[in-house]
Amino acid sequence: MADAEEHIGRQIVEAQHSASMDDLFRLHAGWLRTFLLRRLRAQPADVEDIVQDTYLRAARQPTTVIVHPKAFLSQTATNLFRDGKRRDSVRARHRESVAHAGAGTGSAPPGLLEQEAALELERLIVAMPDTYRDVFALSRFRHMTNAEIAAHLDISVKTVEWRMGKALAFCASRLRD
Template identity: 95%
Template sequence: MAGYKPKLDQQLGNESWTERGIEDLFRLHAGWLRTFLLRRLRAQPADVEDIVQDTYLRAARQPGTVIVHPKAFLSQTATNLFRDGKRRESVRARHRESVAHAGAGAGSAPPGLLEQEAALELERLIVAMPDAYRDVFALSRFRHMTNAEIAAHLDISVKTVEWRMGKALAFCASRLRD
């Protein structure tokens, strides 16, 4: 891969060849590269700016070399970044699918269950729980209290807290199986 080196008369101030070259490269070709990504590769508009930025970052990592054909260099670099992104997306999708498939087989939540739906289901489950179990469950799971702290707070024995917690968990498990 080659970097971009401007002509000597393009160098300004104390900037290095590379800094000035990347600025020139960006100024001259960024608009063209955005259009290339949108029209030729059909990249999502939300992804275009990231790919353009990453393309110029890659060019900046090649100091001291000359780009003879900047558009060819930029288009090839952007195409590689676009393809890498698509491959990563594909791997993630396959992973999500395998996790959802494995989870559905184990009797857990359906694959399409969103976090909001899961939170709503948990709320329904807790509301349906008998009061004595719900108090112990909520103090343990949401306030992160120990069994001894729950016992002192509710003025019951630690054994009663343990028994009620077991019943609360059994209640949750039976409802989730249904």
């Protein structure tokens, strides 16, 4: 019996808390938007997200804790705004360091350089004329000798060597561009 009464009591408190959050939002959301735009100079696109996150944080607080709603809301919104700016700054520095590293310093993450190299190689092979591509792919990816390639393609070894030279010259010219 006591458990049932306690459960009903918790439901009543939660319902009151939900109603008070609705009231808090209805009374102060417009003021909070203006505060963010004018005082913090937040971007209009970010304002609604910050307002929503502010009320989500407020909803986690017991209603008795929020004695001065405007002070609570403005401080919470300010903290969220600063956190967002800090995150943006860290991301911008990271993007800048990756871009700077990719510009030739050699300190870019190895996985990124490998992916870029693989993509560039794929582009080169796709752009290569078919006759060069066949010889190049059999040599570099199937690790076949010139004699094996000649037998496989039913051409002479001299033709394999000539086409391989042309394929490598094609790659070199594309990489210089």
